Amino acid sequence: MEVGKVKRVAGPVVQATGLKASMYDLVLVGEEGLMSEVIGISGNKHVIQVYEDTGGVRPGEPVKETGAPLVAQLGPGILTSIYDGIQRPLTKLAEESGDFISRGLFVDGIDHKKKWEFKPIVKKGDVVKAGQTIGEVQEQLLIKHKIMVPPRHKGGAIKEIYAGNFTIDETVAVLEDGSKITMLQKWPVRQARPTIKKLAPTIPLRTGQRVIDGFFPLAKGGTAAIPGGFGTGKTVMQQTLSKWADVDIVVYVGCGERGNEMADLLHEFPELVDPRTNRPLMERSIVFANTSNMPVAAREASIYSGMTVSEYYRDMGYDVMMTADSTSRWAEAMRELASRLEEMPGEEGYPAYLGARLADFYERAGRADVLDGGQGSVSVVGAVSPPGGDFTEPVTQNTLRMVKVFWALDSKLTQRRHFPSINWLDSYSLYDKDLEPWFVDNINPEWNKNKSRAMALLQENAELEEIVMLVGSDALPEDQQITLEVARMIINFWLAQSAMHPVDTFCPYKKQFDLLAAILKFRDYAVDALTKGMSVDQIKSVPAKDALAKVRLESEYEPVLQKVMAEMDSEFKALK
Amino acid sequence: MTKEYKTITEIKGPLIFVEKTEPVGYNELVEIRTGGELKRGQVLDTSDEIVVVQVFEGTGGLSKDSAVTFTGDVIKMPLSPSIIGRVLSGSGRPRDGGPEIVPEVLREIAGAAINPACREKPRAFIQTGISTIDGTNTLVRGQKLPIFSGAGLPHNDVALQIARQAKTLGEAESFAVIFCAMGITNEEAQHFLADFERTGALERAVVFLNLADDPAVERILTPRLGLTTAEYLAFDLDMHVLIIYTDMTNYCESLRQMGAAREEVPGRRGYPGYMYTDLAIQYERAGIIRGKKGSITQFPILTMPGDDITHPIPDLSGYITEGQIIVSRELHRKGIYPPIDIRPSLSRLMNSGIGKGHTREDHRAVSDQLYAYYAEGNDLRGLAAIVGKEALSERDKLVLEFADKFEKRFVNQGRDEDRTIFETLQIGWDLLADLPESMLTRIDDKFIKVYHPKYAGAAKATEAPKK
């Protein structure tokens, strides 16, 4: 393999000569052998992005080839890991260099010494193909790690297969052609792992968030973007989704964001007990934390590392959710690197290939028939951080072309401390129609009807509010005043949901349905009372209305709701 | 490597271009001698033939035959405990007539990133004595919470009041203040120094002064020096460090100037595309490290050009810092001090520092309820201006009045008024008590039963804050 020479260093980008490396190959720059990736080749010059700080690197220092692109190490031991953008475990980095990350450290993505108990599920003589599971390892108490023939392997008959304790480098099976299979796969992070075929998004991904599940649902294998200015609730939402989503594996990518946020998450995930399994959330999570002050090239890579790991667990037949906070920082990393290449910039300085990169990334999501024969999914939720909160900027716009769900955060709602600050008029879910049958079959036949009713009320409310701003609410006809009041109830009692409240942070489907049905029931009572000649003020001061506000905060809400509804009934009957 | 070159080929703004024969490292410290003067610079771009150097003290007085030495080392800051109490220039030289710092350690000023896995979650409540901060945008130790202000607003007074009053509930601990001035006027700087002197804070402060008439490029160094000092005090000497730096807008202007001199492709509104990363590298040097006693809490101050919060400087800052305190011109005009508008203000770490065991169990609920009605009351002001107050419903009238009272009683306080968190919560409850109980939809009934003045009378302060 060739050894080239550094010619020029400017920030995270280095130029070198004397190399034969291909595009995206990993190379080691300088005396310290800093991990780097080829991102451009022109003439005899290689342009290289360095995953670590380049301070002190001099022209003339060596550049060594590795002959391979940046890969993720895939095998048992990934779960519970906390990685930087290039899959180096942060805890291992801390053992090597202390509290501050220093440079030139080489650490494997997974432990190569640890022994795992491998249980074969195929036997000698069985013919196996690429992607097929040949055995299992109990990676966590509740998570079986499937050991698969690597994708693109030509497969064949099993000649030997061993049960017992092995490291990931030891051979667990030998095929007739002599090829050996270990529990370690290496996969180039910038390439999608293959599946048999992508499936339609017909199963909702339950988030326990009323505004999402109820109005703008995400499908298993779906893609969603959550754009918003700073402080509008992107990070809290991504963390909340990670906690409650009904997926098997959570991959959280902190891409160019805050260190303290990662500390918070690393503090919380191991303590948070998953109600479905009674086990800590961390046992089924993988975190990539490449914070804003860590090297920008590794930030750029973090999204791909996260996606590759997500796909790997999907291939075992798991439902995986990957959240990326924030895809804008990823795009900015691309911009920063492109500008050092002196590439012709596109819109707002972003490279012309921004849209293509975003598309390639979101295309890797999906529910699929996997090579192993089962089904798995990768759902992706990407935060977008538009400058000045302005959604017309290139990253938001290019993202919206790709994703099917748009949760539009609205700083006006944030200022009122209405959380989640998802604007109910601007947001949408293109999975809506595909998922409706599921809700009707599994939750309540009235699910869609109630949702449409509530949406129509909110729509009307928005129109009425414009009139109110001109004439005041007392000038409206009485039935419209009732609409305003009911819309206010939907907004404050149902759409608002604090992620900080111990109970209300998660709302099961049935509770979501019951609470909305109760508000709509109030509306029926109110309209009826109006026709019987009661005044708006009388209706608004029905005590059960205020009592309804707090039902969502109850974990055993059903008896409370029943009581409130019974009171509502008698209070309306008593009006005269 | 001590070879001296007299091969400057070009001088452009703050940059010099030097031809050389030996290899020079990226980011290396460079010394430039001209006449008797020594200037320092840093390598921004290095190749076989030529290096580009930014000169911190400005290129004024340099010529093509100024002598350039590449030191073979990156920039380091000399540190020892005796740095406490010193006033230094924006590039770290004594400015108080005292001696050079005799180093016990030398630290790279670039600062390595704290390993996120080694961070401790910040959660110690800091009482600033200011209701709009303690009550509704609580600060915790290890947080970076900037003040976004505008030209001519009393942000310096707010920062000083915080520096004077900040304390934690509990044991007395050793702490220090670092003050970094970047491009502020001499008068402003004196205002800070005089206050530090009056309160005795100077004895436990380190001051870095780059004033309006000091070289602009030097400003790129100033926060790095301040933060390197902060890390030393916090993580070597176990101190709780509060670092105030002002004005980040001037720092960013220097970045822009550097970018323009290098003819870089600019990002939004002419600021460099890497400004987010650059700012993050400064702001992220706040926090707590597991197993260490000290902490770094940051209070950057920035003036929003044209009071525009979407301007890249506040915008990128807001995307990195853990919230923001907004100083409002409108409230200032109304004569309210501190003119903090809580609506766009935010403390992202508030939740971990409040509630039972930190402040009081009802804190979150009271804060949420105050926010909700203050925001609604503000919206109603617009409506009342159009349709008249009489046209409002009874409920809306109450909310409107609430907003007015909130500004006068909760927001407004004296420049030396140091409210305990319990006093702050009490004011909040008193205001909420003027609304019908059924309107307190964000507060759990169990808190209403305990703290609502109707049931409780005054809540009592249980712990006395200490410095």
Ligand SMILES: Nc1ncnc2c1ncn2[C@@H]1O[C@H](COP(=O)(O)OP(=O)(O)O)[C@@H](O)[C@H]1O
């Ligand atoms: N769903 C929510 N429930 C309660 N509070 C929220 C919620 N979302 C956001 N917040 C509040 O808003 C603050 C900022 O949210 P965050 O997610 O950090 O914003 P962003 O990532 O968009 O900058 C949080 O610190 C929290 O106080």
Ligand SMILES: [Mg+2]
């Ligand atoms: Mg965020």
